[in-house]
Amino acid sequence: MSTTLLDAAGQLSQAQLPSTESEVWRYSRIAELDLASFHPAVPSVTVTGADGLTPDPTRTAAMVATMPVHDVFDELHAAHAHTIEVHVPAGKVLTEPIVVTHHVTGDGSATFPRLVVHAGADSEFTVVERFESDADVRALIVPRLVLHAEQASRVSYLGVNLLAHSVWQLGHQQATGERDSTTLLATVALGGDYARVRTDARVVGQGATTKQVALYYADGHQMHDFRTLQDHIAPKTNSDLLFKGAVQDTAKSVYTGLIRIGEDAKGSAAYQTNRNLTLSEGAWAESVPNLDIRTNDVKCSHASTVGPIDDEQRFYLESRGIPPETAERLVILGFFDDVLAALPVGSLRPELRQRVAEKLLGGAA
Amino acid sequence: MSTLEIKGLVASVAGKQILNGIDLTIQSGEVHAVMGPNGAGKSTFSAVVMGKPGYEVHAGQVLLDGVARLALPTWQRAQAGMHLVMQYPSEVPGVDLTEMLAEAYGARGRATDTLAADVAAEAERIHFPSALLDRSLNVDLSGGEKKRTETLQLALLAPKFAILDELDSGLDIDALRDCARRVEAATHETNLGVLAITHYNRLLEELKPDHVHILVKGRIVASGGPELADQLERDGYEAFTGGEAADEPAATSSYDDLFAL
Numbered sequence: 373m374s375t376t377l378l379d380a381a382g383q384l385s386q387a388q389l390p391s392t393e394s395e396v397w398r399y400s401r402i403a404e405l406d407l408a409s410f411h412p413a414v415p416s417v418t419v420t421g422a423d424g425l426t427p428d429p430t431r432t433a434a435m436v437a438t439m440p441v442h443d444v445f446d447e448l449h450a451a452h453a454h455t456i457e458v459h460v461p462a463g464k465v466l467t468e469p470i471v472v473t474h475h476v477t478g479d480g481s482a483t484f485p486r487l488v489v490h491a492g493a494d495s496e497f498t499v500v501e502r503f504e505s506d507a508d509v510r511a512l513i514v515p516r517l518v519l520h521a522e523q524a525s526r527v528s529y530l531g532v533n534l535l536a537h538s539v540w541q542l543g544h545q546q547a548t549g550e551r552d553s554t555t556l557l558a559t560v561a562l563g564g565d566y567a568r569v570r571t572d573a574r575v576v577g578q579g580a581t582t583k584q585v586a587l588y589y590a591d592g593h594q595m596h597d598f599r600t601l602q603d604h605i606a607p608k609t610n611s612d613l614l615f616k617g618a619v620q621d622t623a624k625s626v627y628t629g630l631i632r633i634g635e636d637a638k639g640s641a642a643y644q645t646n647r648n649l650t651l652s653e654g655a656w657a658e659s660v661p662n663l664d665i666r667t668n669d670v671k672c673s674h675a676s677t678v679g680p681i682d683d684e685q686r687f688y689l690e691s692r693g694i695p696p697e698t699a700e701r702l703v704i705l706g707f708f709d710d711v712l713a714a715l716p717v718g719s720l721r722p723e724l725r726q727r728v729a730e731k732l733l734g735g736a737a
Numbered sequence: 738m739s740t741l742e743i744k745g746l747v748a749s750v751a752g753k754q755i756l757n758g759i760d761l762t763i764q765s766g767e768v769h770a771v772m773g774p775n776g777a778g779k780s781t782f783s784a785v786v787m788g789k790p791g792y793e794v795h796a797g798q799v800l801l802d803g804v805a806r807l808a809l810p811t812w813q814r815a816q817a818g819m820h821l822v823m824q825y826p827s828e829v830p831g832v833d834l835t836e837m838l839a840e841a842y843g844a845r846g847r848a849t850d851t852l853a854a855d856v857a858a859e860a861e862r863i864h865f866p867s868a869l870l871d872r873s874l875n876v877d878l879s880g881g882e883k884k885r886t887e888t889l890q891l892a893l894l895a896p897k898f899a900i901l902d903e904l905d906s907g908l909d910i911d912a913l914r915d916c917a918r919r920v921e922a923a924t925h926e927t928n929l930g931v932l933a934i935t936h937y938n939r940l941l942e943e944l945k946p947d948h949v950h951i952l953v954k955g956r957i958v959a960s961g962g963p964e965l966a967d968q969l970e971r972d973g974y975e976a977f978t979g980g981e982a983a984d985e986p987a988a989t990s991s992y993d994d995l996f997a998l
Contacts, residue, residue: 687789688827688874692841692890693815702840706831706873 377448383408384482388444396442399626399658400597401566405540407444410512412452413481419456421470428459432488435518438546445514445542453486453516458499462492462522469498469530469717474513476505476539482512489517491525491553498528498716503563505536517545521553523577528556528716532724535563537592543569551577551606558715560724561588561596562731568597575609575640584613587711587724589731590623590655600629602644604637604670613644616711618704619655628660631674635666644674649681649707651700701732739765739802739818739897741930746797748785755781757955758797761932763898766924768931770941770966773952774974779934780824782952783902786932787821788814801897816845818897822887822904829874834886837874838893859889864915881912888916892923898930899923905940917943938970951977 377385384407390397456472474485489499521527541564549555561567573582588596602611617625631642648657659676681703689699708728712721741763748756755778763769773779785792786799788811799806806814835856842849860867865885875883891899905913921944923929933944949965950957958977
């Protein structure tokens with residue numbers, strides 16, 4: 373195996389792909405990926421709102437070194453990553469979000485962006501990472517996020533997937549929260565062909581809190597695949613997760629979540645809620661919540677639902693003279709309302725709500 | 738002047754026939770009370786008239802101003818001027834009252850410029866706390882607050898006919914009085930015709946019925962004036978559930994066949 377995992381033609385090597393027989397890739401469409409049809413490319417990235425922040429290559433390297441290497445995508449990342457660093461010094465509060473925009477372009481391109489976010493003690497800021505693309509471009513993007521929140525920092529991250537329905541996304545996020553820190557990891561996934569995001573949220577310092585919210589909505593032949601870990605290492609840590617999704621046409625979604633409370637995490641509280649709307653007969657959603665609790669004195673709950681729009685809600689609205697398609701739009705936008713309200717950048721909500729509404733109007737593709 | 742006619746309505750739910758032939762005619766401005774014991778088919782009646790999915794109509798007709806409406810979906814019945822005040826209004830998370838009413842107005846081609854002010858005025862009139870107007874529909878509302886918002890919607894949408902499905906259930910005496918008075922006022926102000934379906938007499942102390950009908954086992958077994966409700970209060974439903982025509986009020990001769998059980 374070469375260090376860049378390329379074949380003689382400069383394309384990516386197919387040999388190492390994981391199998392859906394391994395639990396981590398269960399339900400995924402990984403078997404459809406023709407990795408050899410892609411070649412590594414330089415990502416197109418713009419960053420705004422980070423003026424005045426200085427790079428810290430030593431720390432970046434140390435943070436990158438904490439990222440595990442599990443599979444071929446991790447190996448490819450190590451070989452081809454393009455790193456964006458955000459280091460916010462201790463005590464610094466940024467009122468405007470830092471916005472990182474990836475623009476995927478070029479048929480056959482594979483890009484490996486790596487966003488490193490370091491929050492100094494008692495800092496406070498928000499990072500938005502947008503994934504956009506050319507229309508109909510056949511491409512692969514493998515983004516990585518490594519986020520470290522020092523003591524008492526408050527960090528919000530929002531990933532927005534607006535990729536064309538021809539782009540594959542295989543994302544992995546790792547966040548670590550030190551004592552009394554608060555991290556919010558938010559996702560809005562509307563785009564992509566097969567779009568997967570794995571999020572490992574670890575709370576390693578006493579009193580740390582991590583929240584995760586996601587809104588995902590797949591139509592046509594799209595598939596959204598989420599895998600979350602709420603990993604409680606330290607005592608008196610808190611985690612809360614709210615993932616809400618909808619599938620229509622023949623789209624699919626999978627949510628697999630694990631709450632893990634370690635031996636030392638006494639006095640912790642962890643909550644996990646996943647709700648899914650199936651809007652068409654041919655659409656499919658799966659929800660797989662899991663708990664792994666290794667100590668006493670914890671508060672823990674999880675809930676998951678998969679089902680169509682509630683008939684009673686629909687009838688209620690229609691009984692007021694509201695036509696079925698409008699009633700459905702109200703119910704679906706209403707369903708997503710608490711997630712939209714929980715997103716870290718309020719000014720983005722109208723745009724995102726509008727994009728959801730447009731997807732609804734798109735109807736059967 | 739409008740007319741709502743229910744003719745020979747026979748319907749079932751989940752394979753069980755609940756309505757066994759109901760006839761009823763309501764004119765604008767009139768209040769008709771349909772009273773019945775548990776299991777008489779009261780909620781089925783309101784659901785079928787409004788077109789709730791899951792109910793099967795086997796015979797009969799519902800006509801609004803002479804036009805048959807049973808083939809129409811619920812929302813078109815509503816737009817035509819029929820309105821259902823629900824016994825258990827559904828919670829709709831993430832959708833607030835004004836947003837919903839804006840869509841209901843829009844669907845009727847009504848302007849929404851004054852909607853917010855109209856909602857505020859009507860909320861004050863029905864004593865619905867304005868602080869609750871931003872909440873999702875029926876979410877975290879008490880029984881009385883739900884019925885107040887139901888009544889508020891009825892007042893603003895101003896239909897020709899309202900079916901009140903147990904408006905009096907689950908609400909306190911103050912809310913009952915406010916809601917009943919508001920409906921009563923609408924019969925004068927907008928000439929609303931009312932079909933008040935209820936188990937108990939107490940709703941009718943504020944909402945004065947012109948006609949009272951007793952519903953037993955999916956049939957109207959007696960019809961009369963307000964005195965029929967008084968008789969019911971005195972004698973209970975037992976007097977009407979024996980299947981005998983002996984106590985039948987004189988005014989119900991057209992329902993004679995319903996007593997041949």
